[in-house]
Structures are given as structure tokens and as C-alpha cells.
Amino acid sequence: MIKVDYIIVGQGLAGSVLAFLLMQKGQSVMIFDNYTEGSKKASSQIAAGVINPITGMRFVKTWRIDELLPVAYSTYKEIETVLGIKLWHDRHFIRVLRHIEEENNWLLRQNYADYASFCGQIPPSVSESLEAHFKPHYAYATVNRGAQVNLPLLVSRFKTYFKDNACFTNGEIISDDLIVSTTCVQYKNIEAQKIIFCEGAKGSTNPYFSYLPFNPxxxxxxxxxxxxxxxxxxxxxxxxxxxxxxxxxxxxxxxxxxxxxxxxxxxxxxxxxxxxxxxxxxxxxxxxxxxxxxxxxxxxPTVKDRRPFIGLHPKHPNIAIFNGFGTKGTSLVPFWANHFTDFLLQNTPLDKEVDICRFSG
Ligand SMILES: Cc1cc2nc3c(=O)[nH]c(=O)nc-3n(C[C@H](O)[C@H](O)[C@H](O)COP(=O)(O)OP(=O)(O)OC[C@H]3O[C@@H](n4cnc5c(N)ncnc54)[C@H](O)[C@@H]3O)c2cc1C
The missing domain is CATH 3.30.9.10 (D-Amino Acid Oxidase, subunit A, domain 2)
Structure with missing residues (x-):
């Protein structure tokens, strides 16, 4: 029997970053992923990896972006160092303003002190390029402090890293085959304190968590x-x-x-x-x-209330979930993986906005 602290199910962005942080804190993990080469892709393998701090027609800050951005930056930088790759690219967003109402919304935002660092001006070189290569539009806005993270590279290099550390198994975890006791979980020849499901959209069919309002x-x-x-x-x-x-x-x-x-x-x-x-x-x-x-x-892996699904199963505390990152995994995963790691290792409380105890199982 192989004994580890955590079995992690799924090696997309969520499972990779969570496993990495647990390993950095001295925990032993075994990661399972059933991905095989071919036309079937996990969300993390094809995502643009964009972090857009201001979204929508009203130019509203993305949920908790002031907390998320610094943790995303420092976590991806740490991963870059360990894996020896470049992941993070600073990017400005050049947003098309389609009509006067959007322009007014944008101008209004510029007056808010807490939006100042996100609101920029179109540089002359960008104006020239817009004129040369793009169809004319009513107006444009520049959103600063955006970023793009190379998620396909992150996932593929983490797979090699986990394999090199003998903590990766190529294969699917069938939840029905789990043996769950009060002190541990067992899957085939592996025993762990906890199993954490990071299955992306496939989480909606997991019998332990299908009660959660997924909306893939x-x-x-x-x-x-x-x-x-x-x-x-x-x-x-x-x-x-x-x-x-x-x-x-x-x-x-x-x-x-x-x-x-x-x-x-x-x-x-x-x-x-x-x-x-x-x-x-x-x-x-x-x-x-x-x-x-x-x-x-x-x-x-989008969900109805647009907040991540994090926490322990209501009846089986050895079974956990780290999922529901929807359209914004790039900014959300690093912050919440750090938060969840603190909960698991130091017993700090889980934020109520993301804790799955907000739903009854
Ligand atoms: C077209 C597109 C564009 C996107 N663009 C952006 C973007 O610009 N910015 C952004 O922040 N987000 C974007 N996203 C969303 C982003 O991809 C997700 O938020 C994030 O990648 C989710 O990561 P995950 O690890 O939770 O899920 P996934 O990437 O789906 O990974 C889950 C993994 O678990 C494995 N798995 C599942 N069940 C099992 C099992 N039982 N046993 C073993 N393995 C299992 C799967 O094979 C998979 O590898 C985009 C998504 C799409 C589809």
C-alpha cells in the first residue's frame, strides 16, 4: 500500500496549482488525470489564460480582483522559477466602445479612485495600429493591469514535473471504487488522509458532488x-x-x-x-x-452562482472539492488554492462565499 497525504483528482489548472502548493508545504500527493492526447481537451489546455480586471458594459471590477491579482502574480512567478518557464505576460486590454452609452460608462469609471490604476489611455502607436489593421469603431478604452498566463504550457510542464517527482498516475478515478473510512480514503493500492476532486466540468457527474449547481x-x-x-x-x-x-x-x-x-x-x-x-x-x-x-x-466548469466550489463533503470530511472556477480560473485558482491550503494545513476558516456548505448536500 502506498500512503500519501492527499490524492488529487484532475491535473488541470486547479489540481496542478493545489498539488504544487501542498508539495511546497511538505505534503505528499498522488495526482490522477485521465487526459490522453487527441481531440478531447481539458478547459485548461485550450484557455487563453487571460486575466481581465474590468469587465462588462459597465466596466465593473472583477469579483475580488484587488485580492486576486497580487496572489496570482506571485504564485505564477513561483511556478515559473520552479518549472523554469515563462508563464506570465502583462497585457493591456484595448476595448471597443460601441456607442456613447459605453463611452459614458467608461468615462464615469475613470473618476473612481479605486479604478485609477486600471484605466489607461490609448498610446499613439496603438492608435496607428488600430487604424491600419482594424475596422473603425465608435471609440476605444485601455484597461491596464491585465495579464495572460500560458495555461497549456503550465499544465504540460506540471505533468512532467509531477511524473519526475513520482506523484502522477495516468488514469481515471472512479468514485464508486473509493473506500472511505472515518480516518482515511483508499483507492486501489493508495491510501490518503483526503482525496480532493479537481475534475473541472466532469465534477458535475461525480456522485459525491452532483448536488452542487454546476452549469457547464x-x-x-x-x-x-x-x-x-x-x-x-x-x-x-x-x-x-x-x-x-x-x-x-x-x-x-x-x-x-x-x-x-x-x-x-x-x-x-x-x-x-x-x-x-x-x-x-x-x-x-x-x-x-x-x-x-x-x-x-x-x-x-461554470457554476450557477459564479463562485468556486471549495470545501469538504458534508458527510465525508475525507472527501473534498476544489472546482467551479468557471470562466476565470487564471485569476481565481492561485488565490483560492493558497486559501484552501491554509484551511487544510492550519485549520484557518474557509471563506463563506466559496465554501460548499452554502448548499445542502
Ligand atoms: C475556450 C475557453 C477559453 C477560456 N479562456 C479563459 C481565459 O482567458 N481566462 C480564464 O481565466 N479562464 C478561461 N477559461 C476557463 C478556464 O479554462 C478554467 O477556469 C480552468 O482552466 C479550469 O481548470 P480546472 O483544473 O478546474 O478544470 P480542467 O482544466 O477541466 O481540468 C480538469 C482535469 O481533471 C481531469 N479529470 C476529471 N475527472 C477525472 C477523474 N475522475 N479522474 C482523473 N482525471 C479526471 C480532466 O481530464 C482534466 O484534465 C476558458 C475556457 C475555455 C473552454
């Missing part, structure tokens, strides 16, 4: 080549055009464009109608030619 959302994107655009900002209208990730080397001229949102879907595969939707959106924004390189889809 299918997202699709195109990777496109736009020669000579040389754009390092994130262009945001209905969809986003995101540079991948530096403008040099293999990713030069490549842009991530998306994404769609669909709550009623039959499978997790790319669909032609989503591709056409994104192409039409690109054509109505770009003044320049582009070439579609590939098309991908995955299911986001």
Missing part, C-alpha cells in the same frame, strides 16, 4: 495567423484577439480568437457553426487577411 459551458476558439499585425495587446470587442504569447519565434503572427459560450451542447467537440461565428466576428473587426490554423473546444 462549452467554449470554442480559433487559432489564427494574422501576418504583420505585430499586436501585443488584447483586442476586446464581443470576442477577444489574444497574441500567443510573444511576437517572436514559433508563435509569431499567431493569435487566439474567441471564445463562444454554449450552455446546451451534445458533446465537447468543435462545431462548424462556432467556427463560422468566430470567423464572422473576426471579419467584422479586422481590416487585414487571416488564416485559420486550428479550431478547439472544451467545457468550462
Amino acid at each position: 459551458d462549452k467554449g470554442e476558439l480559433l487559432l489564427v495567423r494574422i501576418p504583420n499585425l505585430n499586436w501585443t495587446n488584447i483586442y476586446k470587442n464581443k470576442m477577444a484577439i489574444v497574441p500567443l504569447h510573444d511576437t517572436e519565434g514559433a508563435t509569431k503572427d499567431l493569435y487566439w480568437v474567441g471564445a463562444t459560450n454554449t450552455w446546451a451542447f451534445e458533446n465537447d467537440q468543435p462545431e462548424e457553426r462556432a467556427k463560422l461565428l468566430i470567423i464572422n466576428e473576426l471579419k467584422s473587426n479586422l481590416n487585414t487577411d487571416f488564416e485559420v490554423v486550428f479550431h478547439q473546444a472544451a467545457i468550462r
Whole structure:
């Protein structure tokens, strides 16, 4: 029998960062993931990894962004050091203002002291590029302090890291095969103090947590080549055009464009109608030619009240969940993984806004 402190189920962004923080605090883990190469993708493997501090037509700060941003930055920087890769890219958002009402909303926001660091001016070089490569729009706004984190790279390098540390198992955890006692859980030949499910959208079918109000959302994107655009900002209208990730080397001229949102879907595969939707959106924004390189889809772990699902099962305290990061995993996961680690190791209270005890099991 192999004994570890924690079994982590799922090696997307959530499972990877949580396992990493637990290991940094001296805990032993065994991570399971059933991902195999092919057209089936986990959300973290295709996400743009964008952190957008101000969203919506009213330009409201993202929930708790002032707390989330510094922890996201320091956690990804720590991961960069340990894995020896670059993940974090500072990005400005150039937002299209479609009409006077949006412009007024934006101008109003600029008067709020706590929005000052997020509100910027369009630099002259960006204005020139907008004129040359994009269709004209009513006006533009610049949102500062945005970022983009290379999530596909993070997930793939963490897999190697966990394998090198002999704490990764390629395979699916079947919840029905768990043996749960009052002091530990056992899965096949592995015994742990706790098992933590970080299954992304698949969490909605987990028998221990299916009572939680998951609301999975299918997202699709195109990777496109736009020669000579040389754009390092994130262009945001209905969809986003995101540079991948530096403008040099293999990713030069490549842009991530998306994404769609669909709550009623039959499978997790790319669909032609989503591709056409994104192409039409690109054509109505770009003044320049582009070439579609590939098309991908995955299911986001979105939830009805838009707050993460974190905590212990109401009847089995050895079974835990760390999920529900929806459309904003990049900013949410580092903060809440640190918070959950403190809860697990130091018994600090879980924030009521994210604790699954807000639902009855
Ligand atoms: C098109 C698209 C664009 C997005 N863009 C952004 C963005 O710009 N910014 C942002 O913040 N967020 C974005 N997101 C959302 C982001 O991807 C998610 O918030 C985040 O990646 C969720 O991570 P996760 O680890 O919870 O889930 P996942 O990435 O889905 O990972 C779950 C993992 O668990 C494994 N698994 C599940 N069940 C089991 C089991 N029983 N046994 C073993 N393994 C199991 C799965 O194979 C998978 O590898 C986007 C999502 C999509 C689809």
C-alpha cells in the first residue's frame, strides 16, 4: 500500500496549482488525470489564460480582483522559477466602445479612485495600429493591469514535473471504487488522509458532488495567423484577439480568437457553426487577411452562482472539492488554492462565499 497525504483528482489548472502548493508545504500527493492526447481537451489546455480586471458594459471590477491579482502574480512567478518557464505576460486590454452609452460608462469609471490604476489611455502607436489593421469603431478604452498566463504550457510542464517527482498516475478515478473510512480514503493500492476532486466540468457527474449547481459551458476558439499585425495587446470587442504569447519565434503572427459560450451542447467537440461565428466576428473587426490554423473546444466548469466550489463533503470530511472556477480560473485558482491550503494545513476558516456548505448536500 502506498500512503500519501492527499490524492488529487484532475491535473488541470486547479489540481496542478493545489498539488504544487501542498508539495511546497511538505505534503505528499498522488495526482490522477485521465487526459490522453487527441481531440478531447481539458478547459485548461485550450484557455487563453487571460486575466481581465474590468469587465462588462459597465466596466465593473472583477469579483475580488484587488485580492486576486497580487496572489496570482506571485504564485505564477513561483511556478515559473520552479518549472523554469515563462508563464506570465502583462497585457493591456484595448476595448471597443460601441456607442456613447459605453463611452459614458467608461468615462464615469475613470473618476473612481479605486479604478485609477486600471484605466489607461490609448498610446499613439496603438492608435496607428488600430487604424491600419482594424475596422473603425465608435471609440476605444485601455484597461491596464491585465495579464495572460500560458495555461497549456503550465499544465504540460506540471505533468512532467509531477511524473519526475513520482506523484502522477495516468488514469481515471472512479468514485464508486473509493473506500472511505472515518480516518482515511483508499483507492486501489493508495491510501490518503483526503482525496480532493479537481475534475473541472466532469465534477458535475461525480456522485459525491452532483448536488452542487454546476452549469457547464462549452467554449470554442480559433487559432489564427494574422501576418504583420505585430499586436501585443488584447483586442476586446464581443470576442477577444489574444497574441500567443510573444511576437517572436514559433508563435509569431499567431493569435487566439474567441471564445463562444454554449450552455446546451451534445458533446465537447468543435462545431462548424462556432467556427463560422468566430470567423464572422473576426471579419467584422479586422481590416487585414487571416488564416485559420486550428479550431478547439472544451467545457468550462461554470457554476450557477459564479463562485468556486471549495470545501469538504458534508458527510465525508475525507472527501473534498476544489472546482467551479468557471470562466476565470487564471485569476481565481492561485488565490483560492493558497486559501484552501491554509484551511487544510492550519485549520484557518474557509471563506463563506466559496465554501460548499452554502448548499445542502
Ligand atoms: C475556450 C475557453 C477559453 C477560456 N479562456 C479563459 C481565459 O482567458 N481566462 C480564464 O481565466 N479562464 C478561461 N477559461 C476557463 C478556464 O479554462 C478554467 O477556469 C480552468 O482552466 C479550469 O481548470 P480546472 O483544473 O478546474 O478544470 P480542467 O482544466 O477541466 O481540468 C480538469 C482535469 O481533471 C481531469 N479529470 C476529471 N475527472 C477525472 C477523474 N475522475 N479522474 C482523473 N482525471 C479526471 C480532466 O481530464 C482534466 O484534465 C476558458 C475556457 C475555455 C473552454
